[in-house]
Amino acid sequence: MTTAIGIDVGGTGIKGGRVDLATGELVSERIKYPTPEGGHPGDVLDAVEQILGDLDSGPDDHTGVCFPAVVTHGVTRSAANVSADWIDFPATSTFGESLGRDVHFVNDADAAGVAEAQYGAAAGVPGLVIVLTLGTGIGSAFLMNGQLVPNTELGHMELDGVDAEKRASNAAREREGLDFETWGRRVNRFLRHVEKLFSPDLFLIGGGVSKEHEEFFPFFDVSTEVKPAALLNNAGIVGAAYLAGNSLLD
């Protein structure tokens, strides 16, 4: 069995597991630690080391890390909901040297999108699939005939004078105590705008809240087909492992 390690670094938790690359399934326990206060790179590195130890992972394991920022050539370029220390931080080389193995970084929504294309709801779908993850922020992944176009960052598209994610993320729903109808209509406005600009063939909605899609999908009014993502909480882990295992990063 060919496996790789996937780690998903988020604002509140850092999760990891070993993934069977043939099926996209976790073949280990899913390890989770809270993100250290402040989310600074050195502390995140310690948590990742701990997870690799818990997974009995050795230096030969392909290891992918997904992270909520733009990542180009192994360097994290932005920090919307994380420590500003990550801006222009050489994540791939710093983590690789400290952990004594090849480590590869990728944007979290891009990892989730790749997982959907390989093993989930975007598998075999021709044309343009836009995956949107509704969490602390809004992440986006563009898949053209299954091929990722990275770092699209649609959550920062301006809508009503602010970043779309400030009003339509799941965190905005919780922060403002919105019911699913009010929030669903906000997400719909965002989808309509994205649809107008990119004319996708399919929208996939991910993030933990997609488990409750029946509560808010009825308030969508778009011409594009909309489906929930299939991999839910493990999408980032699985996509990061797939990309690292197939040497598709950097």
Ligand code: BGC
């Ligand atoms: C970040 C993206 C990330 C998304 C979801 C946004 O604020 O800019 O890079 O994919 O949040 O975590």
